[in-house]
Amino acid sequence: MKKGRLFKHSLLVRLLGLLMVFLFLSAFTAPEKPEYGIYDPDHYLTDETISQIRELNNVNSKKSEKFQMGVYVVKSLDGETIETVANETARAWKIGYSGDNHGVLIVVAVEDRKSRIETSNNVASKITDYQTNRFLKTARPYFQKGDYSNGVLSIANNLNYMFYSGSSTTASSSKSSYDYTTNSSRLRELERYAGERSSSRRHRKSSSSDGVIVFGVLIYFIVMIIGFLFGGRGSRGDDSGGGWWGGDSSDSGSSWSDSGSDSSGGWDGGGFDGGGSSDDW
Template identity: 35%
Template sequence: MRKKARWQLLVVLGLFFFSMAFAPSKHAQALPDPTTEFYVYDPSSTLSEETKSFILSVNEQYELTEEKPQIVVAVVDSLQGETIEEYSVDLFEKWEIGQADADNGVLILLALEEREIRFEIGYGLEGALTDSRTGRILDNHLDYLSANDFDGGLKEIFTEAAVVVNEEYQYDDEVIFSGYPVDTTQYSEG
C-alpha cells in the first residue's frame, strides 16, 4: 500500500511539472503584438500624428545605418497586474527590439492606468543609456507627464534618447532628424 501511494504521488508530481513546463507564458495573451509600423504602439491614440511620424522617421533613418538601432515607443492602457519592470522586459523580448547581434534596442513604455513610464535598454546600448542617464531623461520631462501631456512628454523623451543613440554611434543629428527641427543642445550632458 505504501509503495502504491508513493507511485501515485510521483505520477501526480510528474503531471504537475509537465503541465508547468508546457503551460503558456503568463503574458501569452496579455502582451500585444507590435503594429505593422513596429516603432509605435498606441491603440489609445495618446500620441499625435506628428509625434508618430517623427518616431517613424527617426527609426527609418536608423534603418539606413550599419548598426540599425531601434527606439520603440509603446503606450498601453494597463500592465494587467504586472510590474512595469516585468512587462517591459517581456514586451522587449517578445517584439525582439534591436538587432539580435548588437542587442541595440530601446523600449519606452508608458502605462496609462498605472501612470508609470520605463525604459528597457538592450545590452548594446546600456553603456550610453545607463540607468542614471535614462532617469535624468525622464526627470527632464516630468512636467509634461505630470500635466497629462503624454504626447509632448513622450516626444521629448524619445528625442533625448535618440540624441544619446546618435552620440553613441556618431550619427549626424541633422541626418537622423531629417526634416524635423530639433535643438539638440538642450539635451547635452553637462
C-alpha cells in the first residue's frame, strides 16, 4: 500500500515537472533558418524580390564591412508580439558575421498588419531606431496595397544604403526611397531621443528576461525537491541517471546551420538586444 502511494506521488511529481517544462517551452520558437535567410512560407514575396535580397547579401559578403539581412514574412504572429518574434528569430538565425555582428531582420506579419526591423547592437550604431522607423513608414503604402514584395525590398534597400552611406563603400546600386534631405539638426535631435528610448527599452527587456529565468530556475528546483521527498524512494530498479528530466538532450539549435547554406557565408553573428523599431498599417 505504501509502495503504491509512493508510486502515485512519484507519478504526480513527474507530471508536474512535464507541465512546467511545457509552460516554458510553449513560448515562441523561431523556425529553422531557411535558405538564404528568407522565411516566406506563404509565398508573399516574388522570386525577383528574393533574388535581389540574396544578391544584396552576396555583394555585401565581399566587402570589408559585411552587412547581412534576414527576412521573415508570415500570415500571423499567432498571439506573440512582433518584438519577441523578431528578436528570437534574429538570435536563432545568428544573422551577421562573427566578429562584425552587422545583422538585421525584416519582419512582416500580414494579418496582424505589423512590421518590424530588428537591428544588432553594432548595426544600431550606424542605423538608429528613428531611421528604421522611417524606413518602415516608407514601406507602409506598399503593405497597405498588399504589395509585400516592394515593401520589403524598399526596407532592404534603405537599410543597405544607410549602412554603407557613412563609409568609404557606398551601396550605389541600391536606390533609396527615403528622403535623406531632412533638416539635419532636427534629424540629429530625433535620433538622439530615439537612441535614449532604445537604451531604456533594452534595459527593461533585459531585466524582464532575467526575472523569467530566475523564476524558471526556482520552479525547477522546487520540482526537484518535491521529487526527492516523494519520488526518491521508488523501485530500486530505477536507473539512477534516469527520470523524466534524464536522457540525451542534444542541442536542437545547432541543426539549422547545415540547412539553407549560402555561398555568401555569414549566419554566425549575434548581439541582438532589442534594437530597432516597429510599425503597423
